[in-house]
Amino acid sequence: MAKRDQSNNDMLKGTLDMMVLRTLILGDAHGHTIAKAIERGSDDLLEVEEGSLYPALHRLEERGWVSSYWGVSDANRKARFYRLTPAGKKQLRSEVGRWRQMAKAIGLVMGDVLKEGGEL
Amino acid sequence: MAKRDQSNNDMLKGTLDMMVLRTLILGDAHGHTIAKAIERGSDDLLEVEEGSLYPALHRLEERGWVSSYWGVSDANRKARFYRLTPAGKKQLRSEVGRWRQMAKAIGLVMGDVLKEGGEL
DNA sequence: AGAGCTTGACTAGAATTTCTAGGGGTGGCA
DNA sequence: TGCCACCCCTAGAAATTCTAGTCAAGCTCT
Numbered sequence A, B: 001m002a003k004r005d006q007s008n009n010d011m012l013k014g015t016l017d018m019m020v021l022r023t024l025i026l027g028d029a030h031g032h033t034i035a036k037a038i039e040r041g042s043d044d045l046l047e048v049e050e051g052s053l054y055p056a057l058h059r060l061e062e063r064g065w066v067s068s069y070w071g072v073s074d075a076n077r078k079a080r081f082y083r084l085t086p087a088g089k090k091q092l093r094s095e096v097g098r099w100r101q102m103a104k105a106i107g108l109v110m111g112d113v114l115k116e117g118g119e120l
Numbered sequence C: 001a002g003a004g005c006t007t008g009a010c011t012a013g014a015a016t017t018t019c020t021a022g023g024g025g026t027g028g029c030a
Numbered sequence D: 001t002g003c004c005a006c007c008c009c010t011a012g013a014a015a016t017t018c019t020a021g022t023c024a025a026g027c028t029c030t
Helices: A016-025 A031-041 A050-062 A086-114 B016-025 B031-041 B050-062 B086-114
Strands: A066-072 A078-084 B066-072 B078-084
Touching (some): A016 A078, A016 A086, A016 B086, A031 A050, A031 B086, A050 A066, A078 A086, A086 B016, A086 B086, B016 B031, B016 B078, B016 B086, B031 B050, B031 B078, B050 B066, B050 B078
Antiparallel strands (some): B066 B078
């Protein structure tokens, strides 16, 4: 499958949960679907590993941000669907706010270095 | 000292090194100075804990991105100064590229949700 | 019917980074 | 003298992600 490279890891720490919650706004979905949605949604810039996704899903459920149930996928296979709870929606709002702040703060610190023509 | 709240952690994972390297472009500096520079540079949105900074500095030196030497600070105290190495500059360029991509990818995935008037 | 591919869920263990919560030492000033 | 600001450091815990698998069932082709 040739992973893009290791550009992914590290920097998306803490953003996976946010992206999963965001994806579920569009409707219930199961793991496989969520991963593909995020990957395609990012123009394939991101790669979602199962080993990260499933623990994340379980984490989110444990905290009450999502609920789950067994169902049948489009491909007629048994699949566990996840649904965003009201608490999850609230959490998403909160995480989006934090992300906006972080991105802003980092932009401030990095300054010109981050701009397209940033001299380095 | 009343930390802002826990908004910091999590999401800036992997960005501390980048910000430290960026700060050193402006000239050699020691830990205390670097922390203050990042905090003030982010309009106090970020808080740099010593327990994160010093290990980061040692990590960067171990990898050859920075070199260090003992000196005397402006306040006339013994302090360990850090200097960006050529390899560190290269690393910074690489991390900046990764950050740009990450920010772009997340923007794509989040879509409207991230925009100022994002309906949620 | 059997082989093999695809979909789909899951987990143990390692790796990494950050935070918590401390411990020091020194210089300047009231 | 006492205290505060400056400055360095670390052990251990916490949290997330990745590596590298396992397992199962449906589909398709021969």
